[in-house]
Amino acid sequence: MNGITNLSPEWRNWIRENLARGCAPQSLVDDMVRNRFDPVFARAAVNGVMTNNEPVAAPFEVKPKVGTGYVYEMPRLPAGNIIRTSDRDVRVVTRVNRPMIAVLEGVLSDEECDQLIRLSADKMHRSTTVDPISGKHEVIADRSSEGTFFALNADPFITRLDRRIGEVMHWPVDHGEGLQVLHYGTGGEYKPHFDYFPPEEPGSHVQMTIGGQRVSTLVMYLNDVEEGGTTIFPEIGLEVVPKKGSAVYFEYTNSQNQLDRLTLHGGSPVTRGEKWIVTKWMRQRRYGEALSPATATS
Numbered sequence: 001m002n003g004i005t006n007l008s009p010e011w012r013n014w015i016r017e018n019l020a021r022g023c024a025p026q027s028l029v030d031d032m033v034r035n036r037f038d039p040v041f042a043r044a045a046v047n048g049v050m051t052n053n054e055p056v057a058a059p060f061e062v063k064p065k066v067g068t069g070y071v072y073e074m075p076r077l078p079a080g081n082i083i084r085t086s087d088r089d090v091r092v093v094t095r096v097n098r099p100m101i102a103v104l105e106g107v108l109s110d111e112e113c114d115q116l117i118r119l120s121a122d123k124m125h126r127s128t129t130v131d132p133i134s135g136k137h138e139v140i141a142d143r144s145s146e147g148t149f150f151a152l153n154a155d156p157f158i159t160r161l162d163r164r165i166g167e168v169m170h171w172p173v174d175h176g177e178g179l180q181v182l183h184y185g186t187g188g189e190y191k192p193h194f195d196y197f198p199p200e201e202p203g204s205h206v207q208m209t210i211g212g213q214r215v216s217t218l219v220m221y222l223n224d225v226e227e228g229g230t231t232i233f234p235e236i237g238l239e240v241v242p243k244k245g246s247a248v249y250f251e252y253t254n255s256q257n258q259l260d261r262l263t264l265h266g267g268s269p270v271t272r273g274e275k276w277i278v279t280k281w282m283r284q285r286r287y288g289e290a291l292s293p294a295t296a297t298s
């Protein structure tokens with residue numbers, strides 16, 4: 001998820017002209033990625049030009065209500081003490097109803113955690129977040145971690161995890177962004193933030209061009225952290241201690257497009273040892289649906 005994240009007038013014209021010539025949108029995305037564009041941004045940019053919504057200025061189709069008055073609907077997370085997925089039973093250890101948060105055990109086996117770390121270790125990049133004004137992915141001081149990303153169906157191992165995670169989150173696999181592995185060294189942290197794209201920030205519109213708003217998050221812990229590194233929810237004073245194979249789930253966008261500000265959260269500083277997590281973010285719609293079915297790949 002790295003690379004160029006702004007569209008010069010020249011590139012915008014290039015997209016326009018090639019679409020007019022009948023080029024497949026995906027081939028333009030591929031060319032842009034070869035020219036060092038961020039893949040997610042490239043898709044959003046091509047889509048924006050295709051739909052005549054210039055990416056940064058594109059109005060989001062429904063203006064979401066923010067903050068107060070969030071209506072809590074039936075949680076998407078299945079009810080009960082055990083969530084039975086196609087290949088594993090996941091135990092619910094804690095549920096909070098407002099905001100909707102759950103702590104889950106046994107989402108991943110120890111071997112799966114180790115395997116994800118192994119697969120990620122040699123392809124980590126300093127993590128980026130979305131700049132509120134430009135919508136660009138920027139390295140920022142608030143997020144001292146390195147990350148890497150696994151596209152949906154990257155291989156049978158990832159496909160199996162994505163399937164199980166979709167069952168736990170009770171949301172279609174193809175509405176999910178690819179799994180994102182993050183590593184924090186000692187001192188690493190992620191300051192409190194929202195996982196949804198704040199609609200008042202212009203950069204959010206770029207991110208929402210494909211798939212819409214994020215609706216829910218599953219943060220899975222890949223190791224036990226010696227000291228610190230808890231997932232904190234400062235609005236409600238909750239702290240979840242990382243445990244290998246466990247996860248914290250939360251949801252923040254309801255069917256009326258309202259956003260739950262109580263899901264403000266962060267990763268507290270790792271004071272001893274290191275911390276590995278893998279995160280799944282679900283979107284309102286199919287992630288990639290804005291391109292035609294023949295060209296959408298994730």
Ligand SMILES: O=C(O)CCC(=O)C(=O)O
Pocket residue numbers: 182190195219229230231232265266267268277279
């Ligand atoms: O590190 C954590 O515990 C939280 C991670 C997080 O908030 C995220 O990946 O969006």
Ligand SMILES: [Fe+2]
Pocket residue numbers: 193194195265
């Ligand atoms: Fe987050």
